[in-house]
Amino acid sequence: MPEAVSLATAIKTLLRPGQSVALEGFTHLIPxxxxxxxxxxxxxGLTLIRMTPDLLYDQMIGMGCARKLIFSWGGNPGVxxxxxxxxxxxxxxxxxxxxxxxxxxxxxxxxxxxxxxxxFGVLRGYVGTDLIRQHQRVRRIECPFTGEKLAAVPxxxxxxxxxHAQRADRRGNVLFEGIVGVQKxxxxxxRRSLVTxxxxxxxxxxxxxxxxxxxxxxxxxxxxxxxxxxxxxAQGCYPRSNAFYIAWDGISRDRDRFRAWMEAHGxxxxxxxxxxxx
Amino acid sequence: xxxxxxxxxxxxxxxxxxxASRLLSNDDVCLVGIGAPSVACNLARLxxxxxxxxxxxxxxxxxxxxxxxxxxxxxxxxETALTTISLxxxxxxxxxxxxxxxxxxxxxxxxxxxNLNSTVIGDYEAxxxxxxxxxxxxxxxxxxxxxxxxxxxxxxxxxxxxxxxTSFGYGEGGNHRAELGLDTRGPxxxxxxLCILKPHPVTKELMVxxxxxxxxxxxxxxxxxxxxxxxxxxxxxxxxxxxLRVLRDLHRRTEKAHAEDAV
Numbered sequence: 001m002p003e004a005v006s007l008a009t010a011i012k013t014l015l016r017p018g019q020s021v022a023l024e025g026f027t028h029l030i031p032x033x034x035x036x037x038x039x040x041x042x043x044x045g046l047t048l049i050r051m052t053p054d055l056l057y058d059q060m061i062g063m064g065c066a067r068k069l070i071f072s073w074g075g076n077p078g079v080x081x082x083x084x085x086x087x088x089x090x091x092x093x094x095x096x097x098x099x100x101x102x103x104x105x106x107x108x109x110x111x112x113x114x115x116x117x118x119x120f121g122v123l124r125g126y127v128g129t130d131l132i133r134q135h136q137r138v139r140r141i142e143c144p145f146t147g148e149k150l151a152a153v154p155x156x157x158x159x160x161x162x163x164h165a166q167r168a169d170r171r172g173n174v175l176f177e178g179i180v181g182v183q184k185x186x187x188x189x190x191r192r193s194l195v196t197x198x199x200x201x202x203x204x205x206x207x208x209x210x211x212x213x214x215x216x217x218x219x220x221x222x223x224x225x226x227x228x229x230x231x232x233x234a235q236g237c238y239p240r241s242n243a244f245y246i247a248w249d250g251i252s253r254d255r256d257r258f259r260a261w262m263e264a265h266g267x268x269x270x271x272x273x274x275x276x277x278x
Numbered sequence: 279x280x281x282x283x284x285x286x287x288x289x290x291x292x293x294x295x296x297x298a299s300r301l302l303s304n305d306d307v308c309l310v311g312i313g314a315p316s317v318a319c320n321l322a323r324l325x326x327x328x329x330x331x332x333x334x335x336x337x338x339x340x341x342x343x344x345x346x347x348x349x350x351x352x353x354x355x356x357e358t359a360l361t362t363i364s365l366x367x368x369x370x371x372x373x374x375x376x377x378x379x380x381x382x383x384x385x386x387x388x389x390x391x392x393n394l395n396s397t398v399i400g401d402y403e404a405x406x407x408x409x410x411x412x413x414x415x416x417x418x419x420x421x422x423x424x425x426x427x428x429x430x431x432x433x434x435x436x437x438x439x440x441x442x443x444t445s446f447g448y449g450e451g452g453n454h455r456a457e458l459g460l461d462t463r464g465p466x467x468x469x470x471x472l473c474i475l476k477p478h479p480v481t482k483e484l485m486v487x488x489x490x491x492x493x494x495x496x497x498x499x500x501x502x503x504x505x506x507x508x509x510x511x512x513x514x515x516x517x518x519x520x521x522l523r524v525l526r527d528l529h530r531r532t533e534k535a536h537a538e539d540a541v
Contacts (some may be wrong), residue, residue: 073411182366
């Protein structure tokens with residue numbers, strides 16, 4: 001039976017500065033609490049991987065955690081731009097951000113390859129787009145049987161995967177319900193992983209609506225973090241705060257207002273807070 | 279929501295949404311983009327195409343939302359869906375597998391050959407404006423049997439050449455799609471707030487095929503970034519009372535739901 005650890009201990013144990021980390025969750029079950037803990041621990045130089053770097057990665061990029069971003073869509077869903085992400089790319093603030101850009105299909109394929117232990121994934125993708133012109137991580141290959149031209153993408157193998165789920169049992173098996181995105185592939189692709197859950201229970205009792213169970217593994221650490229996906233949502237537990245997603249547009253537009261908001265909510269490196277209070 | 283009536287008792291955006299909704303049939307399996315496409319697709323489902331199968335990129339299949347979602351993954355979409363599948367399944371089995379009849383997209387920029395840009399304005403390495411990027415669009419544009427596009431007409435959005443091809447339309451025109459091995463039809467209709475454009479059968483240049491009521495050719499030419507041509511255009515039928523009623527009810531329900539969320 002795995003021992004219960006705190007979120008702070010789990011992040012401290014699993015993630016080192018300069019490593020690659022994927023926090024996944026496709027509009028649903030976004031592991032905000034874990035991302036905020038990464039900011040608090042002052043981890044920098046990270047390669048952040050995520051298909052949809054939305055508000056959480058905007059916060060992490062704006063606080064200077066990232067050296068590189070691997071992604072396929074960087075916006076505030078239904079609202080507009082990610083202003084911290086844009087400021088990093090357009091003006092190198094607070095530091096330069098290297099980007100490796102894909103399509104969703106390409107990234108999903110990269111995770112599948114990683115989860116399958118393959119060096120690359122293959123898809124009929126990126127056809128005619130300028131995306132394939134500007135980077136070396138998508139290549140054209142020929143089908144050995146039909147001669148069809150296809151795209152190859154390298155396997156995504158994050159050092160650490162972090163996802164959020166509704167439940168885990170005391171043996172460490174995890175239950176996801178609702179929109180499941182690419183979380184399972186991400187967990188299997190990573191070397192080590194952290195799953196934050198709303199609740200640890202004796203028995204997993206799926207409601208039957210799109211339930212996915214990932215069996216316990218020694219590579220997987222579980223932490224109970226209620227409301228760990230706020231302001232995104234956990235199907236069956238709490239709704240998405242669309243109002244916060246809309247409000248973030250104003251908060252994040254200005255550098256000072258952004259920093260003030262992060263400080264007011266205690267989402268800043270701990271050493272910085274001490275420095276400030278001195 | 280824009281409600282300013284310019285041509286009679288409805289707004290240009292309402293005309294655009296209604297004209298776009300009419301393109302969909304009851305038999306379509308439609309991959310729905312967020313924003314304007316999502317409004318048009320749900321309007322079609324609530325009027326003439328009740329069995330239309332709507333799929334959002336988040337994996338919700340056959341979804342029947344009561345109010346419009348803000349994002350492609352709102353809880354409403356999953357709760358009202360026939361089933362919800364994983365992202366690899368969306369892209370592999372559904373889009374790449376040829377199970378989608380229509381991909382309904384918006385975009386930041388479109389050019390005269392229907393190529394879409396949602397990546398950068400300006401140079402890729404030093405962009406003037408960094409846009410969100412590709413998302414699912416490149417493979418939706420190549421894998422769905424045909425593509426409908428909905429965008430308000432403006433010189434900034436309708437340009438001679440896009441700064442970056444995020445989603446391939448007809449490339450340089452003519453047979454370019456076939457030369458790249460694509461056997462899907464590409465962007466067959468572009469609906470704007472003033473008119474409907476379709477590709478020329480041979481050159482694939484987008485040309486005006488239908489003009490919304492009360493709109494002049496000069497207005498269209500003045501708001502298009504290339505010297506747009508008119509190819510025997512007809513007049514778009516005005517919105518019916520029923521179409522307007524259902525559309526406005528949908529917006530009203532949505533605003534009410536989102537206002538409750540804000541409390």
